[in-house]
Amino acid sequence: xxxxxxxxxxxxxxxxxxxxxxxxxxxxxxxxxxxxxxxxxxxxxxxxxxxxxxxxxxxxxxxxxxxxxxxxxxxxxxxxx
Numbered sequence: 001x002x003x004x005x006x007x008x009x010x011x012x013x014x015x016x017x018x019x020x021x022x023x024x025x026x027x028x029x030x031x032x033x034x035x036x037x038x039x040x041x042x043x044x045x046x047x048x049x050x051x052x053x054x055x056x057x058x059x060x061x062x063x064x065x066x067x068x069x070x071x072x073x074x075x076x077x078x079x080x081x
Contacts, residue, residue, distance in 0.1 A: 019065035022048060023073075026066075037077045040070050 012020055025048060029041040045066065049059060 016065065019062055019069060022062065023066050023069045035078070037074060039074065040066070 022045075026040055026045060029044040030037045031039050031041055045063075049062060052062075054062060
């Protein structure tokens with residue numbers, strides 16, 4: 001949530017902005033198993049990406065970028081206390 005970072009400045013490089021925005025738009029689209037989150041619902045991700053009118057190359061790059069963010073998020077979300 002944005003209010004969680006009220007006192008922090010987050011710099012996002014321009015080339016990462018679209019991937020971050022897409023990832024944030026999927027914040028309620030996690031697949032969850034008995035052990036916690038397992039990943040994003042790619043059906044929703046692909047639907048959102050299709051509506052962006054991307055070139056095939058940009059589509060693949062954006063998908064890869066979101067998967068990197070997803071992987072890091074899963075590491076944090078599934079970290080054992």
